[in-house]
Amino acid sequence: MRQQHNSNTAPSSRFGTRLRGFAALAIVGAMALSACGSDAEDEASEEVTEDTVAEVVADDSCPSAELLDAANAEGQVNLIALPDNWANYKGILASFREKYPNIVNPVANPDASSADELVAYETLQGQPTQPDAFDVSPAIAQETASKGYWEPYKPCSWDEIPDVLKDPDGNWVAAYYGIMAIGTNTTVVTNAPASFADLTKPEYKGLVSLNGDPRQSGAAFAAVVAATLANGGSFDDIMPGIQYFADLKASGNLAGTDVTEASVIAGETPVWLDWTYNYPGLAPTLVENGITWAIRVPTDGVYGGYYAQGVLKDTPHQNAGKLWIDHIISDEGALGYLEGGAIPARFEALVASGKVTDEAKANLPAPELIAQIKFPSQDQIAKMKEALAASWGPMVADK
Amino acid sequence: MKISRIGAWLTLAIVATFYIVPMLAMTRFAFQRVPVIKLSWGNVFQKWTIQPIIDSFGSPDFQRAASLSIMLAIATALATIAVLLPTMTFAHLGSPRTRRLIEISAVLPFVVPAIALVVGFAGAFRDTLPILIRSSFGLVPLYVITALPFTHRTLENGLAALDIRTLVNASRSLGASWWRTIAFVIAPNMRASIATASFLAFTVVLGEFTIASLLLKNTLPLYLSYAQGSNPQGTFGLGIVLVVISTVFVAMSNRFGKKVRT
Amino acid sequence: MAGSSKRRARHLVFLPYVAFLAIFLGWPGLYVFRSAFAKGTAERSPMIEAVTGQFRGSFVFSLQLSFISASIGAVIGALVAVAVVRLDTVRGLRSTVVGYSAVAANMGGIPLAFAFLAAFGMQGLATRLLREINVDIIGWGFRISDFWGIVLVYLYFQIPLMTLVLVPALDGLRRTWAEAAQSLGASSAQYWRLVALPILTPALLGGFLLLVANAFAAYATAFALSSGGSRLVPVQIRFFLQGDTITGKTNLGYALAAWMVIITALLVTGFQLLMRRAERWRR
Numbered sequence: 001m002r003q004q005h006n007s008n009t010a011p012s013s014r015f016g017t018r019l020r021g022f023a024a025l026a027i028v029g030a031m032a033l034s035a036c037g038s039d040a041e042d043e044a045s046e047e048v049t050e051d052t053v054a055e056v057v058a059d060d061s062c063p064s065a066e067l068l069d070a071a072n073a074e075g076q077v078n079l080i081a082l083p084d085n086w087a088n089y090k091g092i093l094a095s096f097r098e099k100y101p102n103i104v105n106p107v108a109n110p111d112a113s114s115a116d117e118l119v120a121y122e123t124l125q126g127q128p129t130q131p132d133a134f135d136v137s138p139a140i141a142q143e144t145a146s147k148g149y150w151e152p153y154k155p156c157s158w159d160e161i162p163d164v165l166k167d168p169d170g171n172w173v174a175a176y177y178g179i180m181a182i183g184t185n186t187t188v189v190t191n192a193p194a195s196f197a198d199l200t201k202p203e204y205k206g207l208v209s210l211n212g213d214p215r216q217s218g219a220a221f222a223a224v225v226a227a228t229l230a231n232g233g234s235f236d237d238i239m240p241g242i243q244y245f246a247d248l249k250a251s252g253n254l255a256g257t258d259v260t261e262a263s264v265i266a267g268e269t270p271v272w273l274d275w276t277y278n279y280p281g282l283a284p285t286l287v288e289n290g291i292t293w294a295i296r297v298p299t300d301g302v303y304g305g306y307y308a309q310g311v312l313k314d315t316p317h318q319n320a321g322k323l324w325i326d327h328i329i330s331d332e333g334a335l336g337y338l339e340g341g342a343i344p345a346r347f348e349a350l351v352a353s354g355k356v357t358d359e360a361k362a363n364l365p366a367p368e369l370i371a372q373i374k375f376p377s378q379d380q381i382a383k384m385k386e387a388l389a390a391s392w393g394p395m396v397a398d399k
Numbered sequence: 400m401k402i403s404r405i406g407a408w409l410t411l412a413i414v415a416t417f418y419i420v421p422m423l424a425m426t427r428f429a430f431q432r433v434p435v436i437k438l439s440w441g442n443v444f445q446k447w448t449i450q451p452i453i454d455s456f457g458s459p460d461f462q463r464a465a466s467l468s469i470m471l472a473i474a475t476a477l478a479t480i481a482v483l484l485p486t487m488t489f490a491h492l493g494s495p496r497t498r499r500l501i502e503i504s505a506v507l508p509f510v511v512p513a514i515a516l517v518v519g520f521a522g523a524f525r526d527t528l529p530i531l532i533r534s535s536f537g538l539v540p541l542y543v544i545t546a547l548p549f550t551h552r553t554l555e556n557g558l559a560a561l562d563i564r565t566l567v568n569a570s571r572s573l574g575a576s577w578w579r580t581i582a583f584v585i586a587p588n589m590r591a592s593i594a595t596a597s598f599l600a601f602t603v604v605l606g607e608f609t610i611a612s613l614l615l616k617n618t619l620p621l622y623l624s625y626a627q628g629s630n631p632q633g634t635f636g637l638g639i640v641l642v643v644i645s646t647v648f649v650a651m652s653n654r655f656g657k658k659v660r661t
Numbered sequence: 662m663a664g665s666s667k668r669r670a671r672h673l674v675f676l677p678y679v680a681f682l683a684i685f686l687g688w689p690g691l692y693v694f695r696s697a698f699a700k701g702t703a704e705r706s707p708m709i710e711a712v713t714g715q716f717r718g719s720f721v722f723s724l725q726l727s728f729i730s731a732s733i734g735a736v737i738g739a740l741v742a743v744a745v746v747r748l749d750t751v752r753g754l755r756s757t758v759v760g761y762s763a764v765a766a767n768m769g770g771i772p773l774a775f776a777f778l779a780a781f782g783m784q785g786l787a788t789r790l791l792r793e794i795n796v797d798i799i800g801w802g803f804r805i806s807d808f809w810g811i812v813l814v815y816l817y818f819q820i821p822l823m824t825l826v827l828v829p830a831l832d833g834l835r836r837t838w839a840e841a842a843q844s845l846g847a848s849s850a851q852y853w854r855l856v857a858l859p860i861l862t863p864a865l866l867g868g869f870l871l872l873v874a875n876a877f878a879a880y881a882t883a884f885a886l887s888s889g890g891s892r893l894v895p896v897q898i899r900f901f902l903q904g905d906t907i908t909g910k911t912n913l914g915y916a917l918a919a920w921m922v923i924i925t926a927l928l929v930t931g932f933q934l935l936m937r938r939a940e941r942w943r944r
Binding site: 402406407408410414417418420421422423424425427428434436458482483485489490493497501504506507508510511512513514515516517518519520522523524525540541543544548550555589594598600602603605606607608609612613620622623624627634635638645646647648649650651652 | 671674675677678679681682684685686688689690691692693696708727737740741743744745747748753757758759760761764765766767768769771772773775776779780781784785786787789803815816817820827829871874878880881884895898899902910914915918920921923924926929933934
């Protein structure tokens with residue numbers, strides 16, 4: 001099995017290397033699809049043995065030897081839009097490098113929106129910097145699927161992932177999720193709002209911000225859905241949420257600027273809507289700047305949202321990409337997300353196997369809130385996306 | 400010509416204030432660790448640090464972006480001179496109508512805004528000459544075009560001050576080829592304009608965002624806009640430093656230009 | 662025979678330049694227009710849709726912003742240019758001003774937008790300082806993301822651009838003419854009105870046009886002020902062109918771009934004609 005990498009076509013030409021890569025990919029692909037489905041795996045980490053021992057797989061030993069080899073041969077996985085402070089990606093990227101020292105994982109454009117990621121994939125087609133894996137909002141995940149860009153891959157521990165957090169065909173998994181919360185810079189605004197209703201109060205005029213345009217940014221989209229739930233709407237009807245923001249803009253409460261780390265530190269966006277897991281990362285810088293803050297999950301609209309991760313078709317580093325997906329689902333990945341305040345997909349399984357310390361749970365939102373989380377179905381997401389695309393512009397953005 | 404000197408100084412002072420205030424605000428944001436709301440005359444000199452810039456300068460992403468931008472700037476300047484100098488010399492030797500045509504052609508880039516240019520460029524060459532889109536140096540022709548109106552006019556000023564016909568005739572009659580004439584006779588007499596045009600090309604490239612952003616090339620302006628997401632204070636501190644450096648650079652090159660002209 | 666072939670040979674030297682422009686300016690332009698007229702699955706041509714409804718509003722907004730920032734910028738830029746030339750004897754002043762103008766004229770995007778936010782935002786340094794002297798611009802309703810806020814930010818690169826255009830033109834105003842006018846008994850006001858201004862008119866008009874086109878085409882800064890700037894045409898072009906992913910209306914993006922080219926072309930020709938008339942007056 002190792003021979004194909006020391007292939008006798010000493011390829012100095014790029015075409016030769018690509019041919020080698022494709023051959024490796026084809027074989028690995030075949031093996032991965034058959035092997036990961038079954039339980040016949042060997043221990044992957046240090047030693048690669050030629051035997052295939054039929055063993056029930058322990059959860060993070062799954063990545064097959066072939067996949068590891070192929071990924072190491074590729075030596076790199078191109079990632080995109082993974083900010084350091086987002087659900088502790090800094091830690092997760094570092095733990096990946098620790099586990100696989102031969103593979104680098106550069107992150108392009110950390111602040112890209114989910115829509116930007118798709119654009120990057122299309123624009124950089126055929127180039128060595130093309131992203132190998134995505135981390136996108138559910139709406140963009142659907143878009144990616146409809147364009148046929150996903151490379152289906154079921155990572156190890158597939159069975160431990162709840163059905164609602166994965167695509168049945170293996171196109172993507174949702175490695176983490178969180179709750180939409182209202183953050184307040186209490187140095188500037190002493191009275192932190194606790195609900196969507198609060199945000200409409202005149203004392204917050206010009207102070208409320210979203211994390212981008214909901215038609216492009218997953219976080220902003222989620223904020224609109226949360227507002228929908230708070231205002232009598234449902235996953236089938238996003239109009240109340242759009243109307244809420246239209247009113248917020250009309251009353252002048254919705255500020256003109258998007259929230260970024262810079263704007264938070266500068267105090268320009270003292271009240272903003274973002275995922276619960278985005279706040280722990282900000283903490284050190286805020287403290288350094290003498291800023292205090294408060295995070296409240298809105299009492300009237302609890303919306304939990306996930307992001308979808310998956311490997312993309314025809315990219316330069318298919319195997320390393322798959323290894324990355326394996327990593328974020330694995331225990332190391334899951335614990336990394338926990339540290340960042342996000343709820344990993346395999347949370348139940350991890351708690352059951354006693355791997356979650358109380359300390360790790362400290363950054364999570366309260367269990368009663370987590371229990372309230374319901375995710376919209378793919379159809380509902382599609383409909384909401386359409387309604388948003390049609391109405392957000394005329395009702396909110398262009399006013 | 401009775402513009403009072405006082406009036407002139409006053410004007411400059413007022414406008415300078417407008418220019419300095421945002422830069423000052425950005426500097427304070429980058430280097431001081433006190434939220435504006437808590438700022439008082441008492442603590443205005445407290446908690447300053449330059450650590451974030453040191454981190455920024457050391458970041459490999461920054462170094463890559465900076466070197467790419469500098470290389471693109473040099474390439475653009477060279478390409479501009481290479482394309483424009485011969486063309487404009489010949490235009491000056493030809494009929495006024497030709498010169499007028501070239502002048503009009505140099506204004507054409509205004510008609511096509513950068514955003515339209517880059518989406519057209521990407522669409523047009525995506526299937527036919529993808530190398531232009533893949534390689535970072537595919538940006539150079541676009542940058543030459545973007546800078547064209549300014550570089551053209553600068554070189555035009557330089558050429559107009561010379562008596563091209565005489566110079567060319569003299570040089571050619573002494574047996575020099577066209578290339579030697581342009582390179583060794585015309586160009587040295589236009590050192591100031593060539594220098595200014597090159598520096599204009601430089602500032603255009605180092606500030607250009609639209610084209611690089613849509614073609615996803617990691618130039619310096621793009622780095623500044625990406626990095627501010629995760630390290631705002633360091634990145635904006637870097638931005639300020641770059642502004643100061645560029646200004647000094649261009650100012651000095653201007654003086655160099657002036658000296659040579661006299 | 663010899664004459665015409667020589668002429669042809671002479672015109673051949675322009676081939677590289679013309680080819681360069683044709684490939685890198687002409688071809689992309691053609692592509693934009695071709696795509697703009699392609700109907701695809703829509704019922705009406707994208708060119709028509711691009712100027713109806715909300716897009717008409719965007720063009721109007723963009724043009725308003727462009728003309729207003731150009732007018733204010735042109736006036737102030739001209740004053741700066743005059744001041745700098747007047748103080749020509751001060752060592753280093755001119756190079757510093759021209760140097761900073763070259764840098765500021767190319768500034769934009771997120772750094773500039775943020776600098777203004779840091780200065781004039783709700784928690785801005787200048788806002789705070791003004792509050793100390795009891796001037797509350799936020800209370801007056803000033804917001805960086807509103808129209809006048811964006812104008813202010815645009816002025817940052819509009820003013821230096823005008824200065825850069827005008828300084829060389831002012832250099833061209835020979836001192837001798839001023840002295841001649843004076844010796845003929847003209848007052849300084851008359852000198853300006855009858856001698857200097859007509860000579861400067863092409864540069865002034867040309868500079869104004871340049872500023873309008875510059876503001877109209879500005880993308881980076883519009884993009885950075887995105888919540889406020891999303892009504893601006895360049896940002897909408899990008900939105901629709903990545904737009905395959907969201908709205909399925911890619912050609913609309915090209916149509917918007919095509920209209921931008923048309924409008925800018927009209928501006929340029931209009932002012933070229935005006936400038937020609939001004940020059941004729943001069944002769």
